[in-house]
Amino acid sequence: MEFKRSHMCGELRSENIGQTVVLMGWVAKKRNLGSLVFFDLRDKTGISQIVVREDDELNHDLASHLGSEYVVEVKGDVRERESKNPDIPTGDIEIVAEKINILDKANTPPIYIKDDDDVSENLRLKYRYLDMRKPSVQKNLKLRSDIVRTMREYMYDNGFTEVETPFLTKPTPEGARDYLVPSRINQGEFYALPQSPQLLKQILMIGSLDRYFQIVKCFRDEDLRANRQPEFTQLDMELSFANQDDVIAVNEGLIKTLFDKYTDYEVTLPLPRMDYSEAINSYGSDKPDLRFGYKINDISEIWKGSDFKVFADNTSEGRSVRAINFKNLADKYSRKQLDKLTDFVKEYGLGGLSYIKYGDEINSSISKFLTEDITAKLVEKLAIEDNDLILIAADKDKKVLEGLGALRNKVARDNDLYEKDYALTWVVNFPMFEYNEEEDRYVSQHHPFTKPNEDDIHLLKTEPENVRTQAYDIVINGDEMGGGSVRINNSELQKEVFEALNLSEEDIKSKFGFFIEALQYGTPPHAGLAYGLDRLVMLFAKTDNIKDVIAFPKTQSATCPLTEAPTFVDKKALDELALIVRNDTDGIND
Secondary structure (H helix, E strand, O other), X not given: OOOOOOOOOOOOOHHHOOOEEEEEEEEEEEEEOOOEEEEEEEXXXXXXXXXXXXXXXXXXXXXXXXXOOOEEEEEEEEEEOOOOOOOOOOOOEEEEEEEEEEEEOOOOOOOOOOOOOOOOHHHHHHOHHHHOOOHHHHHHHHHHHHHHHHHHHHHHHOOOEEOOOOOOEOOOOOOOEOEEEEOOOOOOOEEEEOOOOHHHHHHHHHOOOOEEEEEEEEEOEOOOOOOOXXXXXXXXXXXXXXXXXXXXXXXXXXXXXXXHHHOOOOOOOOOOEEEHHHHHHHHOOOOOOOOOOOOEEEOHHHHOOOOOHHHHHHHHOOOEXXXXXXXXXXXXXXXXXXXXXXXXXXXXXXXXXXXXXXXXXXXXXXXXXOOHHHHHHHHHHHOOOOOOEEEEEEEOHHHHHHHHHHHHHHHHHHHOOOOOOOOEEEEEOOEOEEEEOOOOEEEEOOOOOEOEOHHHHHHOOOOHHHOEEOEEEEEEOOEEEEEEEEEOOOHHHHHHHHHHOOOXXXXXXXXXXXXXXXXXXXXXXXXXXXXXXXXXXXXXXXXXXXXHHOOOOOOOOOOEOOOOEOOOOOHHHHHHOOOOEEEOOOEEEO
């Protein structure tokens, strides 16, 4: 480099006219008009237009041969642009080149460096270093950095100490699969990459840190779905001598700080709280999207003893019939479109979907069973009016609620039924356990260190399915942005919970022995919460793809097209770890 950079490409404005500046960046676009050569120079802040005159033979010849994505430095004078461009911040000025130096040449890029390119995701991730030159990616990565900085400043201002916890730790049960790391020194033994720093942050409270936080990588080896990555980032925190209200108050302050800084939306505190049972029964989800209404209604009583055997049998056999009234949408859905909705709910295990289009004439898939009495009761129960579309399903509660909850979100999305930009709520009073039919036992709905509600502790041995917890999730726009709980701070209660999970003394000792011992040396009441940072950045970036806010994301198959990870390792490395790799087709990999 011959000169020292004086400005970034996107910084120059009319007040810089007459100044001599030095810019460095990438050639984004070039136009050769013969007598003049124009090219746009781009860096992370934006672009500036460079002009090279024909009478400047050396620079004119050099500029004529510049290729896309060449890295150059330009020294020149800022002048007012004759043909202004109102679409870019630097559109009032241009730089007349005095000196151009090529810092590096570039091959023809395999993808276009523009936001509206039509390139496959796999190709964009393979050439991520080119993809991230796009303004949209630059903007998202800058936003992520700003949000992390805001979070850190808030945590420091509220008395938290930042502590790093190790990545090489002990495998833990009661969660997703761990990523395992073989030990060369202790052959045959394995570390695990942490799914979260759960036990270690609780031990920090036992160690009297009082308030801890960390922006930390976490890892889960699980089948990927949309907006899920094998490695993700959390804002993790834990507070001593704190209860649920204390944690919620601290986090509502953080949430308001973020919304005030990164949106125009005015968050009103305190945020509403919704009981888990209300979330499930009214919205079919423990992370309800409250930007629109359309609650799920239980209409089982209306169909008891009716001639419609499907609904009547479900009600008599302990299942339920439930419905959603989509107001004023009857004329939006043809029979073919309703068939597609039926196919949609079948993906959630439901056998079918009944519909009623209400108006002067009732059009329904179950019209012959709609007696005057049943119709009148439905109209009253569901507040039915002309042109309303009622969608009905029957099955086991869990299945019908999950299916209708997903249907509710789909219909809202397809018809843009959103009444507000943001909807925030806490969901509280989660069940302690859920029954896992494959394992034939109860498993923790959150994790086994969550403290039961005081009123329900006596039910641990007799009615574990009815035990509620002091757990809480912050839900924004139908996404769980963060979750936490009050923790168990008594070794005897912790053992009771382990026993309810059907863990043997040997299991408890081998998996949690160090933690159970730590609880016996004076453990303060403590509680915590962790945010999914990637999801939170998505919210403020207004994107629906988690890969847009991660510098080097993985694909849906948990691979990295850029580095080609994961990959095989050679036999020498395996031998050092005392490992033999076996695959399904070839047997042992030598």
